[in-house]
Every structure is written in structure tokens, then in C-alpha cells.
Amino acid sequence: MEPKKIKTLLERFYAGETNRKEEIFLQEFFSQPDVPEALSAEKEHFRLLMQWQSDNPLGESFDSQIMEMISTPHAPERRFNSWYALAGVAASILLVLALWMGNHQNKESILPGTTNNPALAYVQVRTALQMVSGTLNEGMSPAAKAATEITSAMEKASEIGAMGAAVKPVRKLSEMERARQLMESLNSVYVNLEPIKK
DSSP states (O other), X not given: OOHHHHHHHHHHHHTTOOOHHXXXXXXXXXXXXXXXXXXXXXXXXXHHHHHHHHHSOOOTTHHHHHHHHHHSOOOOOOOOOXXXXXXXXXXXXXXXXXXXXXXXXXXXXXXXXXXXXXXHHHHHHHHHHHHHHHHHHHHHHHHHHHHHHHHHHHHHHHHHHXXXXXXXXXXXXXXXXXXXXXXXXXXXXXXXXXXXXX
């Protein structure tokens, strides 16, 4: 058989469209010693397939068993995983231990930098806030200076706007000069208005 026909039959085989007779033909073809080199990979595949089929025969009741398994509804099994339960118990024990340890620590041990005296705490907080305020004021002074400079520049810009109002009459004068020049050019044009003689 031609290699093209074999390849077409192989494509049908891999798509599951071959009948039993065609499958037997493919097995016999690939069991021959003189298989074309282009089909050597398929030859190895069919050799392994035949070996597997001889080791694991399907039996006559295989189809009926598969159909029975498909048609029988199975309720999903709900398995209780003991690892989840153990993890939950361990987490609960750790939580209880942490809470108990936190409440039964030595109450008199104070963190460094803290005090139990409210007056002293007030003085320390006030000093810290004054230091923060001073630092903020130093940082804000360049911004305030820049804001003052921007304000003075805006005032100068508004003065320039007032100058623009004074320039408007000068613009009108230049327009009048242009009109005068146009009139002179019209005067230089000679127009003969004498009647035409017949």
C-alpha cells in the first residue's frame, strides 16, 4: 500500500474513526520488517500497542461494564479530611496560648521610653510636638518666600495689562496711517471719465 494511503488511515486511526478491520490492517502492516523509514515512529507505536493489548485483553463484558458505570449516578463522596481538623485544633490552641501569655505578662515591665506618670508623658509629648512644629516652620519658609515672589510677579503682570489698554489708541493710529496710504495710492491712479465719442 502507498505511504499516502497509510498516512490517511493513520490520521483516521488517531481521530478514532477507523473500524476494527482497518486497525487490524494497520497492525499487520507495521508488524512487517520492510516499513518505510518515514513511518518508523508509527511502527514503534503500533508494536507497543500490540504488546499492551496482548498483556491487557479487554474481554467481552468490557463495553457493558463501561456503560453501566456511566449510567449509574454517583453521589459525590464527602470525605472528612483529618488534616484540616488537626490544623484547626492546632490553630485554636496557639490562639488561646497567645492570649493567655499576653494577659499574664509581668505588668510592671515597661517598654523603654514609656512612663506611667501622666504629667511627665504630657511634657514629653508637648516637647516632641514643638520640635515637629519648628521643623515644619523651617521647611515652610522657602515655600512662603516663593509664594510672596509669585504674588509680586502677578501684580507686575496686572500692570502690564493696564499698559495694554494704553496701547489700543496707538494701534488705532497705525490703522489710520494705513488707510491714508491706501488713499494716496488711489489718488495716484488716473481715471479718464470723459464721455466716449461716437
